[in-house]
Structure formats: C-alpha cells, structure tokens
Amino acid sequence: MISSKIAIKLEGVSTVYEGERRPAIRDINLTVEKNELVYVLGPNASGKTTLLETINGLLPIFHGKISVFGLDITTQGRRARCEIGYVPQDFMVEPGEPYTAFDVVMMGRYSKIGVLNKPDKRDHEQVAETMKLLEIENLARRPMGKLSGGQQQKVMIARALAKEPKILLFDEPFSNLDPESRENIPLLINTFHKEKEMTTLIVTHDLQGMLENCGRVVVINNGRVMVNDTPDKALEQWRSLS
Ligand SMILES: Nc1ncnc2c1ncn2[C@@H]1O[C@H](COP(=O)(O)OP(=O)(O)O)[C@@H](O)[C@H]1O
Ligand SMILES: [Mg+2]
Structure with a gap:
C-alpha cells in the first residue's frame, strides 16, 4: 500500500461545516505525489485550514473522495492518520495544562505505536533527538501551559x-x-523532507523562508483551487490575483 507513488489524492472534495450552507472548500481536485513539498497559499478565510483538516479526516467530507497512500480517509481514516503528522494552526493549550513538553512530543510516538503500547528505547531516543534538533530539550520537563506561544x-x-x-x-x-527560529525551522523541515522522504504540505499566507525543495504551489481563494503550478509560474499568477 505504502509503495503507491501518490501520497494524497482529492477528487471533487467539498466540505461544509455543520450549520453552514456554503462549502468552506469546494470541488477540490488535487494530487500530491510521494516526496513532494507543496506550499498552499491563500488569503484569510480562503479554506486553507479546512483543506488540511479535511485531508487529515477531522471534518466530514460533504462530496468527493480523499485517499492517503491509497487508503480512503472516510473508511480507513485511523490507518491513514497513522501516516500523517499534523501541526494545527490553532492548538489550544490551557495555562493549567499538566502535560510537559516531553509528554506532548511523546504523544507523536503514541499516535504511531498505539496508546495501549509502552514506548520503548527507540521511542525515547526519537523524542530526545527531535527535541534536540528543535533546540527545546531544555523545555522537556516544563508544563506546556507555562511555555510561550513560540515554544509551544x-x-x-x-x-x-x-x-x-x-x-x-x-x-x-x-x-x-x-x-531566529523563523530562519532555522524551515531549514530543519527541508532537511526532514529530503532525508526522511516525507511528503510535505505547508500552509502559509506569506512566503518568507520559502523552501528550496518546494516543487509546487497551490493557491486557494474562496474555497477553490485557483492556481496549481511550479513556484515561479504560481507566484506570477498569485501576484496578478492579489
Ligand atoms: N468551525 C467552523 N464553522 C463554520 N465555519 C467555519 C469554521 N471554521 C472555518 N469556517 C469558515 O470556513 C471558511 C474557511 O476557513 P479556514 O479554512 O479557517 O480559512 P483559512 O485557514 O484559509 O484562513 C471561512 O469562511 C471560515 O469562516
Ligand atoms: Mg487557517
């Protein structure tokens, strides 16, 4: 299954929020190949977050079909999500949140190994290594709720x-x-993408620190894909749109 060359495929996908009449994204057709790095641009409220959450199976699809490495996210969403790492835009952390930074990073391992399994040496090493790369190993024992927005x-x-x-x-x-992190972290993401062959979608509204590996830019506006092209061509069209 994982040998599929297509990582993500959306066919005619529309998502409507409960109680709304208008779809937040509509009739999206998009194919992302394995190991691609794609930027998704668009103005505020254009549907970027909705698109990612729909791919991640967090919102019911109103129309259409999404597959992740051949797994249909409506029927095999749990298996599909094992293959997806998601960094949400609006993660809510209560000031009294008891989990430490270490616990939160370890949750990434649990979502892979299953909550009923005990993390082993390799899981601990992976967590320690990743925290070191992000230069947050000194925050490991601090509660999430006590960290700054950037640290979180x-x-x-x-x-x-x-x-x-x-x-x-x-x-x-x-x-x-x-x-400083705005310069370093994009480079780190670039390295992960290259060395670990992770197919990567980055939603942004600005292009500061655009990654050199970016092969394609998708622009959405009003819930529709307006542009889907190489960075040079897409940016030219994006500028003419805005
Ligand atoms: N939970 C929700 N319920 C109803 N409408 C929503 C909800 N979340 C987002 N929307 C609407 O969907 C549209 C797209 O929002 P969103 O995907 O968050 O845009 P972006 O991430 O591009 O800023 C907006 O019109 C927004 O108001
Ligand atoms: Mg958003």
Whole structure:
C-alpha cells in the first residue's frame, strides 16, 4: 500500500461545516505525489485550514473522495492518520495544562505505536533527538501551559516530526516563531523532507523562508483551487490575483 507513488489524492472534495450552507472548500481536485513539498497559499478565510483538516479526516467530507497512500480517509481514516503528522494552526493549550513538553512530543510516538503500547528505547531516543534538533530539550520537563506561544509551536512541530510520518501537514507553522527560529525551522523541515522522504504540505499566507525543495504551489481563494503550478509560474499568477 505504502509503495503507491501518490501520497494524497482529492477528487471533487467539498466540505461544509455543520450549520453552514456554503462549502468552506469546494470541488477540490488535487494530487500530491510521494516526496513532494507543496506550499498552499491563500488569503484569510480562503479554506486553507479546512483543506488540511479535511485531508487529515477531522471534518466530514460533504462530496468527493480523499485517499492517503491509497487508503480512503472516510473508511480507513485511523490507518491513514497513522501516516500523517499534523501541526494545527490553532492548538489550544490551557495555562493549567499538566502535560510537559516531553509528554506532548511523546504523544507523536503514541499516535504511531498505539496508546495501549509502552514506548520503548527507540521511542525515547526519537523524542530526545527531535527535541534536540528543535533546540527545546531544555523545555522537556516544563508544563506546556507555562511555555510561550513560540515554544509551544516548536513542541507541536517536534511532536509531528517525532512521529516519523510519511506525510506532514503544517498549518502556518512559522507564525508564532521568533525571528531566529523563523530562519532555522524551515531549514530543519527541508532537511526532514529530503532525508526522511516525507511528503510535505505547508500552509502559509506569506512566503518568507520559502523552501528550496518546494516543487509546487497551490493557491486557494474562496474555497477553490485557483492556481496549481511550479513556484515561479504560481507566484506570477498569485501576484496578478492579489
Ligand atoms: N468551525 C467552523 N464553522 C463554520 N465555519 C467555519 C469554521 N471554521 C472555518 N469556517 C469558515 O470556513 C471558511 C474557511 O476557513 P479556514 O479554512 O479557517 O480559512 P483559512 O485557514 O484559509 O484562513 C471561512 O469562511 C471560515 O469562516
Ligand atoms: Mg487557517
């Protein structure tokens, strides 16, 4: 199953939120090949977050079909999600949150090994290594609720990477970061993408730190795919649209 060359395929996908009449994304056709790195751009409220959450099987699809390495997300969503690392845009952390940064990164491993299994040496090593790469090993024992927004963002990125998924979905992953991390973390994502062959989708509304490995840019507006092209061509069209 995992040998499929197509990582993500959306066919005529529309998503309607409960109580709404208008679909937030509509009639999306999109194919992402294994090992591609794709940027998704678009103005506020254009449907970028909805697109990622729909791919991740977190929202009911109104119309159409999505497969992840050949797994239909409506019928095999749990198996599909084992292959996906997701960094949400609006992760809510209560100030009294008892979980430490280490616990949160380890949750990435649990979502791969199953909550009923005990993490082994390899899981611990993977968590430690990923936290070191993100330079958050000093935060390991601190409760999530006591960290700054930028620190929490790094923990969430580490959680996704520690899972070692086949697919990474990032929703505005650089928005809360300090200027130095805004330069370093895109490079780190680039390295993971290249060395671990992770198919990567990055949603953003700006192009600062655009990654050199980016092969394709998708622009959405009003819930529809307006542009799906090489970065040069897509950016030209994006500028003419905005
Ligand atoms: N939970 C929700 N319920 C109803 N409408 C929503 C919900 N979340 C988002 N929307 C609407 O869906 C559209 C797309 O939102 P979103 O995917 O968050 O856009 P983006 O991430 O591009 O800013 C917007 O019009 C937004 O108001
Ligand atoms: Mg969003």
